[in-house]
Amino acid sequence: MKPATTMGRMDIVDALRGFSLAGIVIVHMVENYIGAPAPEGALDATHLGIVDYVVDGIIFLFLRGKFFALFSFLFGLSFFIQMDNAHKRGTDFKLRFLWRLAILFVIGYVHSLFYRGDILTIYAFLGIFLIPFYSIKNKWLLGFASLLFLGLGRYIIFLITQGDNLFTAGNFSPDSPEIIAYYDSIKNGSLLDVFKSNLIDGHLMKLDFQLGVFSRGYLTYGFFLLGLFIGRLGYFRDYFNKIKLTKNVLYWSIGGFFVSL
Template sequence: MTNITLNLKSPRIEVVDALRGFAIMSIMLLHNVEHFEYYHLPENFPTWLVALDKIVWDSLFFLFGGKSYAIFALLFGFSFYIQNDNQAKKGNDFRGRFFWRMMLLLVFGLFNTAFYQGDILTLYAFLGLLLIPVVNWSNKAVFITAVILMLQPLEWARCIYYILNPDYVAPPNLSNAYYESIGYYMKHGSFIDYVIGDLTLGKTASLLWSWENGRFFQAPALFMFGMLVGRKQLFTTTLATNQFWSKVLGYAIAFFIPLYFLKTYMVDLVTRVTLSNKLTIIFASWSNVAFMLVIVSSFVLLYQKESINKALSKLVPFGKMSLTNYIMQSMIGAFIYYRYGLGLFEYTGATYCLLIGIVLFFIQLSFCTWWLKTHKQGPLEYIWHKATWISFGKK
């Protein structure tokens, strides 16, 4: 009886935990170099350090900007598949419980927002609900829907409108005014001012920015692609999956190069700012996803090499505790850089912040490794799991 019960649950796939750990690590490094969105250039730095800061900033955002988030979104959809599949094997409908799980994620996201207004958990909590109606669709239907979303149809519709109306000038992004308002309490506020501001102005600004930059279409598309990756068992190690990821790597590189060029030079190619801004959003979205696939496919293929696996597998505990780590980094980072804490935003450029981020990563990694020696889940993962399966009076 015990063996039958165990077989009903899909085993954890180690490479997924390691990849999730890599995504959280790179998100942490990015958040550090931008002072957790408290943008400030320290004065009186020597010329060589200013130049080094620029190299560090540009390199990290080239490697991880928009890509780490995309990896996280892909794995979010994969995790949904695993959870739904486990329940389906037991004859349970997971959709209602998943809705409740997303409401819990919303609570975690709002808590995280109190420290860092750029939180993505709240966005995932809302957009994750779009997985509910498509969960029983065929692979073909899910794939077509994901492709349509990934194409950024709203932005293309706007481009067509702009072309048909050559005199139209788009108004400034709504998020701009909110970000300007954020600057006031970040410069002069207390901890309470930060919390209130982040949960109101900051959260509004973050959601508007996501809407204005195509994240409301890109994220659900990646969720659905992640679900398909799960259905196709593409994270398992077989000859067929190795061939698949090798092809993905080749195609992703081939697509990334022209897409990155178009994103970078769109302003020069299309002189009308109203139109070039929207085209830049489209090609930036595609470029980021293409490079994300380069990272994912390379990671999966390298993970199978014994010498490299020893290093990459160290990320597994970090990935297993991704929720704990994501929120913990916001709390620690806010204290380090914001005025109500140490206020190091005034004294640190990208290079120093990268070093701080690396130190924080190793501290968190050590904590995760120690914690999981005696616990099956991280503390917040445990709370989320227990709350997900709380009884609502049904027997």
């Protein structure tokens, strides 16, 4: 049995990408698409009964932070597939990939004017650093990814900043003046007010959120590298013949999930 494909695409990868996007949408719906911590009491209307708290707990436990990992993994996998397909045709895809990242950044920046939590600009920036890793041996690839998952990036940033923000002087406390002013702009301001708030300050705060001491941008890049590694193994091109491996990974993942609770 062969994996399903459509016009040279791997249907399983497209299905997983749609699955991850659905999970991200659900999480953002629960967060009301604020893109920042909500001031105290701002979201009380979303928790009026026990059902609201149960649903929020389920989403927090099973969805929040999980689907971004899957989407980041698939970004790294897609990078490998594009590079590998071009290599098989005898062409160099690096410049074209950079061009696609530039387009992705523009789309993401426009999106960030509406929604401060946009992730596309971060993907476009981090994607640049995938290119040098394409030719690195697997052991170094996995080694560096492991260091990122262990917090190497955060330790380095802490040594540089001593815990301060990289790009802004504010903080992410729900009662900070910056957060209160932002929340007021999206609640009571015009669309232009939202644009002004997100144009520069919003983007810099997002960079602090993604690249600061307690940020997850480093994990995002780690998942990029993991997707690149799995792409090299050719797992998704032949997954029907690797059922035993898939089951073992599933069992270990379930066990790891409960251990982490």
